[in-house]
Amino acid sequence: MNSANTPHAPCSCDRLRGAFAAPHCGARRRDGGSCQGPAMPNGRCRMHGGASTGPRTPEGLARARRGNWKHGRCTARNLALRRMIAKAGRDLE
Numbered sequence: 001m002n003s004a005n006t007p008h009a010p011c012s013c014d015r016l017r018g019a020f021a022a023p024h025c026g027a028r029r030r031d032g033g034s035c036q037g038p039a040m041p042n043g044r045c046r047m048h049g050g051a052s053t054g055p056r057t058p059e060g061l062a063r064a065r066r067g068n069w070k071h072g073r074c075t076a077r078n079l080a081l082r083r084m085i086a087k088a089g090r091d092l093e
Ligand SMILES: [Zn+2]
Pocket: 025, 026, 027, 035, 036, 037, 044, 045, 046, 047, 048
């Protein structure tokens, strides 16, 4: 008979060795324990990392400003232009 100590199937734990070796988040869980999620560079996991602190670079700031940009129809510049055209049309009458 086989020994009881030998596993019947290869353990997937070998593939998780890197995850177990990584630093853990450590935030307090609702059940009182500490979060075991792998930590990001800020020391917390993806769920306990905290709120975004905003864009860091001028490129990131420009990208954030254009995040919800659709077509530019309602930009201040375009609205002013449309107002001017409408006024010019009224003045012609
Ligand atoms: Zn966590």
